[in-house]
Amino acid sequence: MTLRKKIFLAYTVIIIVPLLSIAIAVHYIFSDAKIESVTENAENLLKQFNTNMDTLIKDASRATLSILYNKELIKILKEGGLYN
DSSP, rough: OOHHHHHHHHHHHHHHHHHHHHHHHHHHHHHHHHHHEEEEEEEEHHHHHHHHHHHHHHHHHHHHHHHOOOHHHHHHHHHOOOOO
């Protein structure tokens, strides 16, 4: 093996090994951070969805009950035979 090939091989190893180790470390650090971020965003999305569904159910409940207290509507339904 010539001196030129030995020097090239030595520089290649000296450069590539640290770059690979740094790249692997950075990959794991950022992938863990991204997983935490995605998990947090999913939790927030589910909390918001739950809040919206609660609000929707309460509104539907109020709308249903408000029909029972509308005297004009009850009168119309009684006249049509749709309400006892």
